[in-house]
Amino acid sequence: MTFALKRAEQTSAATTTSLPDVQEKVAAIIADIRARGDEAVREHSARFDKWEPEAFRLSRAQISEIMARVPEQVIADIEFVQEQVRGFAEKQLESMREIEVETLPGVHLGHKHIPVAAAGAYVPGGRYPLLASAHMTILTAKAAGVPRVIACTPPIRGEVPDATVAAMHLAGADEIYLLGGVQAVVSMALGTETIEPVDMLAGPGNAFVAEAKRQLYGEIGIDLFAGPTEVLVVADDSADPFVVAVDLLSQAEHGPDSPAVLITTSESLGREVIEHIDALLPEMPTRDNAEPAWRDHGEVRVVADLDEAYRLADTYASEHVQILTEQPREALEKMRNYGALFLGEGTCVSYGDKVIGTNHVLPTRGAARYTGGLWVGKYLKTVTYQEVTDPAASAHLGEVCGRAARVELFEGHARSGDVRAAKHGTADLPWAPNALARP
Numbered sequence: 303m304t305f306a307l308k309r310a311e312q313t314s315a316a317t318t319t320s321l322p323d324v325q326e327k328v329a330a331i332i333a334d335i336r337a338r339g340d341e342a343v344r345e346h347s348a349r350f351d352k353w354e355p356e357a358f359r360l361s362r363a364q365i366s367e368i369m370a371r372v373p374e375q376v377i378a379d380i381e382f383v384q385e386q387v388r389g390f391a392e393k394q395l396e397s398m399r400e401i402e403v404e405t406l407p408g409v410h411l412g413h414k415h416i417p418v419a420a421a422g423a424y425v426p427g428g429r430y431p432l433l434a435s436a437h438m439t440i441l442t443a444k445a446a447g448v449p450r451v452i453a454c455t456p457p458i459r460g461e462v463p464d465a466t467v468a469a470m471h472l473a474g475a476d477e478i479y480l481l482g483g484v485q486a487v488v489s490m491a492l493g494t495e496t497i498e499p500v501d502m503l504a505g506p507g508n509a510f511v512a513e514a515k516r517q518l519y520g521e522i523g524i525d526l527f528a529g530p531t532e533v534l535v536v537a538d539d540s541a542d543p544f545v546v547a548v549d550l551l552s553q554a555e556h557g558p559d560s561p562a563v564l565i566t567t568s569e570s571l572g573r574e575v576i577e578h579i580d581a582l583l584p585e586m587p588t589r590d591n592a593e594p595a596w597r598d599h600g601e602v603r604v605v606a607d608l609d610e611a612y613r614l615a616d617t618y619a620s621e622h623v624q625i626l627t628e629q630p631r632e633a634l635e636k637m638r639n640y641g642a643l644f645l646g647e648g649t650c651v652s653y654g655d656k657v658i659g660t661n662h663v664l665p666t667r668g669a670a671r672y673t674g675g676l677w678v679g680k681y682l683k684t685v686t687y688q689e690v691t692d693p694a695a696s697a698h699l700g701e702v703c704g705r706a707a708r709v710e711l712f713e714g715h716a717r718s719g720d721v722r723a724a725k726h727g728t729a730d731l732p733w734a735p736n737a738l739a740r741p
């Protein structure tokens with residue numbers, strides 16, 4: 303038994319930023335910047351953000367002036383949050399062990415983690431100065447040991463977002479650019495006359511930003527597909543319907559394309575949540591985003607029991623999943639697909655977004671089926687190495703390699719094995735001219 307108390311009016315593919323349309327627009331901007339570099343960057347910045355400064359990169363003097371304008375409490379709060387993010391990232395880094403093992407006598411195999419040399423961080427800011435994204439992208443890259451971390455954020459309605467720049471600077475950005483959208487992503491990825499390209503890009507953004515990263519993937523690395531925010535709440539009859547309503551709206555305000563879904567075992571809770579939302583929305587200062595988001599992408603679904611709730615929730619693979627039930631930790635065992643889990647009423651998605659220390663750059667549009675969110679490990683390449691120190695082991699592997707490669711019809715590969723089998727063992731080389739076979 304499952305039924306909807308409220309359905310989404312539109313599917314996400316049918317929003318104002320419908321996907322095929324976004325794909326085409328983004329491809330055109332990428333091609334233009336590829337062909338014309340800085341001149342094209344400047345034109346797109348003027349067109350989309352009415353922003354054409356002398357230089358997009360902030361100088362040291364400009365950064366100092368901006369830092370001086372940011373209120374002390376804001377700086378103190380940025381520092382507190384950055385400590386939380388850094389602390390958790392460092393613990394996660396510790397969990398990534400480098401290994402070297404002897405798999406056969408004299409055969410040594412290992413893996414190690416090497417940070418990328420240069421990373422680009424996109425810090426969104428079209429609608430809101432999302433300074434918390436600076437901690438998530440820049441600081442985490444630095445915690446991973448990335449030597450060069452550059453960062454872009456757009457101006458907001460022609461203004462410098464002071465607090466965002468402060469967060470970028472305090473997070474340790476080596477270069478800060480006031481540049482937004484596709485033009486920022488492409489500049490960092492491909493480089494221009496004034497920006498050195500990076501090896502990988504990270505950070506959330508709107509549909510255009512996420513699509514630009516997707517199209518550039520391959521040429522450079524990306525963290526993941528982190529587009530418009532989503533929230534899904536699983537609630538039983540122990541949940542407070544007012545808290546559920548407030549939490550759903552907290553994420554609907556990200557933008558008109560942000561889905562907010564409630565799955566509940568209690569029909570009466572579902573009805574109360576809808577009433578609270580209807581009462582809260584008209585007075586919400588950010589209703590321009592939250593109202594269409596809830597109307598077009600808001601859902602309330604009633605299910606028979608919690609097992610069904612978890613199963614249904616898994617099919618959404620939502621970016622954020624909040625569990626407001628009597629036994630919230632149960633979801634750790636029962637759920638598979640989510641970007642981040644928020645267990646119990648003591649925390650909420652907004653804590654994850656802004657203060658608590660887990661990373662808020664998370665998979666959207668179903669990407670949680672195959673990846674988790676941004677974390678320190680995403681900036682590291684796990685690479686392998688090998689060494690064989692025992693001649694007998696090398697000879698044995700050479701014999702197996704010769705046979706294995708010939709099954710695949712790779713004569714050249716087989717010979718690399720043969721040579722070692724001959725040199726370190728007793729095999730001969732029927733394919734080699736005698737004079738050269740054994741130096």
Ligand SMILES: NC(=O)c1ccc[n+]([C@@H]2O[C@H](COP(=O)([O-])OP(=O)(O)OC[C@H]3O[C@@H](n4cnc5c(N)ncnc54)[C@H](O)[C@@H]3O)[C@@H](O)[C@H]2O)c1
Nearest residue numbers: 350426427428429456482483506507508528531556663664
């Ligand atoms: N998945 C995550 O982890 C996560 C986390 C935080 C925020 N977000 C999402 O980040 C997004 C932030 O979006 P935003 O718009 O406020 O800021 P943004 O910085 O992502 O995008 C602003 C830029 O979009 C470009 N743009 C605007 N309209 C355009 C058009 N028609 N064509 C081409 N480019 C255009 C402009 O250049 C502008 O600088 C939200 O959707 C939010 O939900 C996601």
Ligand SMILES: [Zn+2]
Nearest residue numbers: 531552553655
């Ligand atoms: Zn949020």
